[in-house]
Amino acid sequence: MEGYVKKELVKELKNVSKRMLDEPELVKKLFYYSAAYGAVDRTMRYGFTKQLLMAHTILNVTYNAYKERLRAIAGGDAVVPLTIGQLDRTAELVRDLGDAFNKGIDVNGILADIMLLAYMSTGPGHYLNENGAFEGLI
Template sequence: MNISPNYRSILADELKYCREKINAENDLKKKVFYYSSAYGMTRRIFNFEFDSQLQFIDFVLNTSYNVILGRINANMSGDNTIVISNDFFDELSKCLESLENRIRTDKDTYDVLEKIINLTFTIDGNGYYLVQKGIQVYK
């Protein structure tokens, strides 16, 4: 990623804080609230140092946030067809830790972002259906 070490450090620190808050929280709405800080920081950084990989990270984090928030809102409205478990957020936290480490060490993030998307797919209608059929969409 072609951003300064200072901004890489700021982003990695934000991901760490985000992950710690998600891990400490029990309320799903608050968990997703803290998750929003991840893409929030990517946006702040690329306002100063634009990079296409950073934009891709932002897109994945923002997209997954919106899917998770949508599922939580559906659950709160009474649609419990697909329920988000704490295991989901445990896996998301592991992904954020991996992403944080990759950013700190300036390593490629693609496979971690792919994991975040595949995890998010498990709470989407089609992804959940495939999981129910026994198809492993998240590894």
């Protein structure tokens, strides 16, 4: 990834993170989160890498998982929660993702944690979380 393109991606991911962390409402946090995969998608058009593709895919899939959980909760299925803590930690990881891209370091660990946070919003993930499988993630 070249200078200007990298700089813009990092700036956008940090902005997404800040807006998510500043926002108190889950629905709006999720709205801002949707910009993360969009920024990565635009970046891939100027400088494709496998790490960008993986980041785009994981950010997109996790956004949709969170969106589905919010829909289910709005429909009365609140057994599996979606918490502010999950989305705030996701926001911090989006910031870390920007830092990793900026420094040219591996992003797999960050992306794995983003996936785990979203997995916690599923039935099996919530069950595992209640049994301590994701201790220390949030």
